[in-house]
Amino acid sequence: MSKHAVLSLLCVGMIALAVCSLHQGEVNAGPVQAVAAGTIAAADNGGYLSPRDMVAARDGKQLYVVEHTGRHVAVVDLADGMVASEIPLPDDGGGVAISPDGGRLYVTGEAPRGRVHVIDLKTAKVTGSIEVGHTPSAVAVSPNGKTLYVCNRFNNDVSVVDVASGRQTRRFPAVRDPVAIAISPDGRYVVVGNQLPSGPTNGPYAAAAITIIDTAAGKASNIGLHDGATGVRGVCVSPDGRFAYATHVLGRYHLPTTMVERGWMCSNALAVIDLRAGKLVNTVLLDAVDFGAANPWSVACTADGKLLCVTHAGSHEVNVIDRVAMHARLDQAAAGVSVNAVSASADNVPNDLGFLAGIRRRIKLTGKGPRGLAIVGRTLYAAQYFSDSLAVVDIDPSNRYPKCETILLCPPKPMTSRRLGELCFHDGTLCLQQWQSCSSCHPGARMDGLNWDLLNDGIGNPKNAKSMLLAHRTPPSMISGIRAKAEVAVRAGVRFIQFAHRPEAEAKAIDAYLKSLTPVPSPHLVAGKLSPAAKRGEVVFRSAGCASCHSGKLATDLRSYDVGNGPDQLGIKEFDTPTLVETWRTAPYLYDGRAATVTDVLTRFNKSDRHGATSDLTARQLSDLVEYVLSR
Numbered sequence: 001m002s003k004h005a006v007l008s009l010l011c012v013g014m015i016a017l018a019v020c021s022l023h024q025g026e027v028n029a030g031p032v033q034a035v036a037a038g039t040i041a042a043a044d045n046g047g048y049l050s051p052r053d054m055v056a057a058r059d060g061k062q063l064y065v066v067e068h069t070g071r072h073v074a075v076v077d078l079a080d081g082m083v084a085s086e087i088p089l090p091d092d093g094g095g096v097a098i099s100p101d102g103g104r105l106y107v108t109g110e111a112p113r114g115r116v117h118v119i120d121l122k123t124a125k126v127t128g129s130i131e132v133g134h135t136p137s138a139v140a141v142s143p144n145g146k147t148l149y150v151c152n153r154f155n156n157d158v159s160v161v162d163v164a165s166g167r168q169t170r171r172f173p174a175v176r177d178p179v180a181i182a183i184s185p186d187g188r189y190v191v192v193g194n195q196l197p198s199g200p201t202n203g204p205y206a207a208a209a210i211t212i213i214d215t216a217a218g219k220a221s222n223i224g225l226h227d228g229a230t231g232v233r234g235v236c237v238s239p240d241g242r243f244a245y246a247t248h249v250l251g252r253y254h255l256p257t258t259m260v261e262r263g264w265m266c267s268n269a270l271a272v273i274d275l276r277a278g279k280l281v282n283t284v285l286l287d288a289v290d291f292g293a294a295n296p297w298s299v300a301c302t303a304d305g306k307l308l309c310v311t312h313a314g315s316h317e318v319n320v321i322d323r324v325a326m327h328a329r330l331d332q333a334a335a336g337v338s339v340n341a342v343s344a345s346a347d348n349v350p351n352d353l354g355f356l357a358g359i360r361r362r363i364k365l366t367g368k369g370p371r372g373l374a375i376v377g378r379t380l381y382a383a384q385y386f387s388d389s390l391a392v393v394d395i396d397p398s399n400r401y402p403k404c405e406t407i408l409l410c411p412p413k414p415m416t417s418r419r420l421g422e423l424c425f426h427d428g429t430l431c432l433q434q435w436q437s438c439s440s441c442h443p444g445a446r447m448d449g450l451n452w453d454l455l456n457d458g459i460g461n462p463k464n465a466k467s468m469l470l471a472h473r474t475p476p477s478m479i480s481g482i483r484a485k486a487e488v489a490v491r492a493g494v495r496f497i498q499f500a501h502r503p504e505a506e507a508k509a510i511d512a513y514l515k516s517l518t519p520v521p522s523p524h525l526v527a528g529k530l531s532p533a534a535k536r537g538e539v540v541f542r543s544a545g546c547a548s549c550h551s552g553k554l555a556t557d558l559r560s561y562d563v564g565n566g567p568d569q570l571g572i573k574e575f576d577t578p579t580l581v582e583t584w585r586t587a588p589y590l591y592d593g594r595a596a597t598v599t600d601v602l603t604r605f606n607k608s609d610r611h612g613a614t615s616d617l618t619a620r621q622l623s624d625l626v627e628y629v630l631s632r
Contacts, residue, residue, distance in 0.1 A: 292435030294428025314428025421513030537628025
C-alpha cells in the first residue's frame with residue numbers, strides 16, 4: 001500500500017462534519033476536522049507547505065493548490081477530499097491561473113529573476129518557464145487563452161505574455177507593489193491591485209490605487225482608493241464584467257492611536273469599482289460595530305453573481321455577502337436616500353460599520369490564515385496558510401447552519417518559534433476585538449506607506465511606518481529612537497497598538513520571526529550586481545559624506561542626528577539613522593514621509609547639505625548616487 005493510501009485511510013478515520021452555530025449574526029465553525037491528507041513536506045522550510053493560492057479545474061472536480069513554501073502544486077480530488085498528487089515547482093509558488101481549455105496551469109515563481117511556470121495537467125509536469133519580472137506575484141489568462149498578464153511586484157509593472165511563443169511582448173506600468181490581478185469575462189479590462197500607497201504621506205491624502213488596463217485601447221490608468229487604503233491583497237471582477245472589487249485595510253492614520261475599538265485605527269474594507277465608468281463607486285466596511293474582520297485577502301463572486309466572498313487572513317473567517325443587496329444599498333446611498341442611521345449619503349458609507357448588517361454572514365473557519373479562495377457551485381474552499389489545510393464551507397444562503405470541513409494537505413506539524421512568530425504577527429485575533437494584526441501596518445513585515453501618530457513619543461507628531469527588516473540588529477527602535485531596542489518595541493506594540501495583554505512566549509516568537517527576515521535583492525541590480533551607474537554612485541556616496549553616518553555592512557552607525565528636517569510638532573529634531581538595506585522598497589522617506597523619492601531626500605529636502613554634500617553634484621553624479629542607494 002502506498003504512503004498516500006496509508007495516510008488517506010488514517011485521515012478518513014478522522015472525518016467528521018462540523019455543524020456551525022449562529023451567534024449574533026455570525027457563523028462559527030467547530031473544531032478542526034480532517035477530511036483527507038497528502039504526504040508532501042517541505043523539508044527545507046521546516047516542513048510547512050503554506051498554501052496560498054488556488055484555482056478550480058474547469059469541470060469543478062479538482063482543486064490546484066499552490067503551496068508557497070512547500071514549492072508544490074497539490075492536486076485535490078473534490079469527490080473524495082483527497083490529495084491525489086503533487087507537482088513540484090522550481091521556486092516559491094505565487095499566483096495561479098488555469099487555461100480556458102483546462103489543460104494547463106500557469107504558476108508564478110516568486111524570485112528576483114521571476115518566471116511563470118507552465119504545467120501540462122495531462123502529464124502533471126512543468127513543461128516550460130517564461131521569464132518575466134522581479135517577484136511575479138499574480139497571473140491572469142485572457143478568455144481566449146492567448147495572453148497572460150503577470151504582476152511584477154518589485155518592478156511595479158505588468159508583463160503581457162504571448163502564450164503561443166512564450167515571450168513577453170510588452171509591459172504596462174502599475175503604481176506600487178502590484179500583487180493581485182483579475183480579468184473581465186470579455187477580456188477588455190485587466191484589474192491590478194497595487195498593495196501600497198505611492199507618494200508623500202504628510203499631506204491630506206494617501207492611498208493605494210487600482211490599475212485598470214484597457215486591452216482594446218492598449219492603455220493603463222489608475223483609480224485612487226479611499227484615503228488611508230493600504231494592504232491591497234485581492235481583486236476580482238463580477239460575472240457580468242461591470243464591477244471590480246478590491247480588498248484592503250483602511251488605515252485611519254489621521255487619528256492618534258488612543259484606542260482601537262470601532263475601527264479607530266484600522267478597519268477592513270472592500271472597494272467597489274465601476275469598470276465602464278472607470279471610477280471608484282464606494283468603499284464598504286467588512287467589520288461589525290464591535291468586532292473587526294482583520295486583514296481581508298482574496299475576493300471572488302459565485303458564478304451566478306449573487307454572492308461575494310472574502311477571506312480574512314487575520315480573523316480566520318470568510319465574509320459571504322449578498323452582492324445584489326449590497327449594490328442596492330450603494331445605489332440608495334448614492335441617491336441620497338438613507339440606508340440606515342449612519343449612511344444617509346454615499347459619503348457616509350466608508351465609515352458605516354453596519355452597512356452590511358443583515359445581508360452578509362461571517363463564517364469562522366477551522367484553520368489559521370485563510371488567503372486564496374475558490375468557489376465551486378455553492379462550496380467555498382480557502383487556503384489556510386498556517387494550518388497547511390483547506391477550509392471547506394457550504395455557503396448556500398438557504399442553509400442557516402453551513403457545514404464546515406477541513407482538508408489537510410499534510411499531517412499536522414508542531415510550530416517552530418519562528419513559525420509561531422509569523423502566525424502571531426499576522427493574527428488579528430490577538431488584538432482587542434480583532435481589528436488588526438501587526439501585518440496591517442507592516443505587510444510582509446515591511447511598512448504600509450502611511451504616517452501614524454503612535455503614543456510612543458506623545459500625541460500630535462505622526463511618523464512614517466518603518467520596515468521591520470533588521471530591526472533587531474539596528475537599535476534604537478522607532479524613528480525618534482524612543483524604544484531602546486526592537487524587543488521593547490514588539491512588546492509595546494502588543495500593549496499599545498493591539499491593546500492586548502499576551503503571553504511572553506508570543507512576543508519571543510515574534511522576535512524570532514522578525515530576526516529571520518532576509519533582504520530581497522534590489523530590482524536595480526543587474527544580474528545580482530551593481531550597475532555601472534551604481535558603481536559610480538558608490539564613489540559619490542563616500543565623497544559626499546554619506547558613508548560617515550550610513551556606515552558598515554548595514555549602512556547605519558546606529559546614532560541619531562538633526563539633518564535639518566525637524567523639529568516635529570513636539571520639538572524633536574534628531575532622528576534615527578536608518579539602514580539603507582532595502583531602501584528601494586521603503587518609500588516615502590524622512591520621518592514624516594515628506595520625500596516621495598531618494599532624489600527628493602538629497603535635493604528638495606537637503607538645502608543645507610546636512611543630509612550629505614549634494615548641492616554641488618552634477619546631474620549625472622546625483623543620478624548615480626541615487627542609483628547606488630536604491631541598489632542596496
